[in-house]
Amino acid sequence: xxESCLRNDKAAQKLLYDxxxxxxxxxxxxYASKRVEADDILQESFIKIFHHLPHFRFDGxxxxxxxxxxxxxxxxxxxxxxxxxxELDEYTSEDYSIVPDEAISNLSVQELQSMIQELPEGKRMxxxxxxxxxxxxxxxxxxxxxxxxTSKAQYSKAKKMLQDKxxxxxxxxxxxx
Amino acid sequence: MNTNDSIDVTSFFTxxxxxxxxxxxxxxxxxxxxxxPTYPKKIGNWYIYLSAIMVIAVFTWFGIVKTKPNQxxxxxxIQQKTGTVDFSRKVINHVSxxxxxxxVMYQKKNNPTMFPSSIKKQEKVETSLYQLEAxxxxxxxxxxxxxxxxxxxxxxxxxxxxxxxxxxxxxxxxKHGKYTIHILCKDGKKYSKQENLR
Numbered sequence: 001x002x003e004s005c006l007r008n009d010k011a012a013q014k015l016l017y018d019x020x021x022x023x024x025x026x027x028x029x030x031y032a033s034k035r036v037e038a039d040d041i042l043q044e045s046f047i048k049i050f051h052h053l054p055h056f057r058f059d060g061x062x063x064x065x066x067x068x069x070x071x072x073x074x075x076x077x078x079x080x081x082x083x084x085x086x087e088l089d090e091y092t093s094e095d096y097s098i099v100p101d102e103a104i105s106n107l108s109v110q111e112l113q114s115m116i117q118e119l120p121e122g123k124r125m126x127x128x129x130x131x132x133x134x135x136x137x138x139x140x141x142x143x144x145x146x147x148x149x150t151s152k153a154q155y156s157k158a159k160k161m162l163q164d165k166x167x168x169x170x171x172x173x174x175x176x177x
Numbered sequence: 178m179n180t181n182d183s184i185d186v187t188s189f190f191t192x193x194x195x196x197x198x199x200x201x202x203x204x205x206x207x208x209x210x211x212x213x214p215t216y217p218k219k220i221g222n223w224y225i226y227l228s229a230i231m232v233i234a235v236f237t238w239f240g241i242v243k244t245k246p247n248q249x250x251x252x253x254x255i256q257q258k259t260g261t262v263d264f265s266r267k268v269i270n271h272v273s274x275x276x277x278x279x280x281v282m283y284q285k286k287n288n289p290t291m292f293p294s295s296i297k298k299q300e301k302v303e304t305s306l307y308q309l310e311a312x313x314x315x316x317x318x319x320x321x322x323x324x325x326x327x328x329x330x331x332x333x334x335x336x337x338x339x340x341x342x343x344x345x346x347x348x349x350x351x352k353h354g355k356y357t358i359h360i361l362c363k364d365g366k367k368y369s370k371q372e373n374l375r
Binding site for chain 2: 005006007008010013014017021022023025026029030039042043046047050051053054095096097098099100104107109110112113115116127130131132159162163166
């Protein structure tokens with residue numbers, strides 16, 4: 001498919017987009033705070049993907065390669081348009097866990113994505129990079145221009161906020177019942 | 178899922194969202210497709226191989242078929258000079274065994290300058306040549322090589338002067354050893370000397 005894309009086969013290019021765009025759009029939605037922002041990130045990412053396609057070396061996962069581009073574009077986009085997020089000095093290594101009862105287990109993808117989207121920019125970026133992309137706090141610190149401690153603190157706070165959101169969902173559903 | 182077990186918040190989100198897919202708005206593709214560059218056409222490997230073979234063939238044709246028969250004179254001279262250098266070194270080695278006032282010169286290897294007509298012949302034949310300067314012996318009638326048993330091994334009558342002013346006698350048939358060389362001139366003069374021919 002990649003070879004066909006490089007031969008300027010329009011159908012193959014559309015096929016490549018159709019195959020990877022939905023997965024990448026889900027990634028974009030996690031990074032963005034609004035849907036329109038996710039749209040911009042996805043569009044910019046795919047333009048970059050097609051421009052850099054001749055440089056793909058076929059020595060690793062193509063999806064992984066795409067995902068890295070999307071994450072990079074998302075970070076650049078958020079850093080470019082968002083206000084500078086606050087730095088936290090406090091880092092608590094508390095264990096944030098939940099008991100996924102029926103209400104939590106039944107949360108839809110969209111609802112879970114919304115929870116992440118509602119996180120403040122800094123926490124959202126660190127949580128995405130650490131939890132989903134597998135970057136270390138050192139790498140995240142370098143990427144975002146923050147200290148390792150700040151990255152850890154942001155991640156810790158993000159987890160706390162997500163835990164609260166999940167517990168709140170549970171509470172609300174029981175109250176509703 | 179076991180609802181009684183607590184799980185880490187991160188694990189909960191990654192498990193649920195890692196492989197999530199959301200259909201993007203159709204307008205995004207419309208914008209993306211207009212920005213896709215036109216990639217340069219890739220040349221197939223067969224084309225590269227064919228080009229390489231053709232280049233080699235052309236060079237071979239020019240190098241072997243064309244140039245060799247019409248080898249430039251300068252190239253020929255260089256080749257001859259190169260041959261002369263090797264040749265000279267051998268001559269010097271050998272001349273050291275001959276008396277310094279002698280006008281005769283022994284050459285182990287054939288001199289390309291003596292036989293410029295056939296380069297192949299020079300390479301092939303390992304002849305030893307005996308040279309006598311024609312200006313010293315203008316009317317040479319006979320040259321004899323007599324070995325230690327007093328047997329005439331080689332006798333050459335009326336040798337011809339070559340273009341460089343030397344009588345050149347092929348002594349490749351002679352075995353290594355001490356020889357008495359007699360030179361007989363047409364005016365009746367005789368010369369004789371002993372030499373170790375190697």
